[in-house]
Amino acid sequence: MAYGTSAREVVNALKDVDFPATKDELVEAASKASGGSEEVVAALRAIPPDEYANKEEVARSVRVDPASDLGLSPAQRAEQARKGGRPGQSQHLRDAPKPPIEEELDR
Structure with missing residues (x-):
């Protein structure tokens, strides 16, 4: 698609x-x-x-290319796979907060 x-x-x-x-x-x-x-x-x-x-x-x-520009790390994409979203929502569109180590590195 x-x-x-x-x-x-x-x-x-x-x-x-x-x-x-x-x-x-x-x-x-x-x-x-x-x-x-x-x-x-x-x-x-x-x-x-x-x-x-x-x-x-x-x-x-919104349905967009999973790799378009959401800028998620591999850890965030893994969290999306584990976490549920709205009914009918694609995995790559689920909310995924930054892992604690990434938040620590961003400070």
Whole structure:
């Protein structure tokens, strides 16, 4: 399956959205935004009809290339595999916090 957008493009198209926001509000905002390409709007139309608390939730719900630009470490990807997400949510879209050692190294 070919993916036409990245998580970063979706988040950029939603920079003026007030959260929480519904799927319909997100699609409308992206279609009006200067950064909202047809691919971004199509990706948002494919997300579950839910209310989203922030851009990160939207980015995790949009179907994008697993290696696009989420920048996760191997440890975070392993945590995604162990952890459940929303029903129907792909493994690579599940929330994965940084392991304690990576947080320590970032300080």
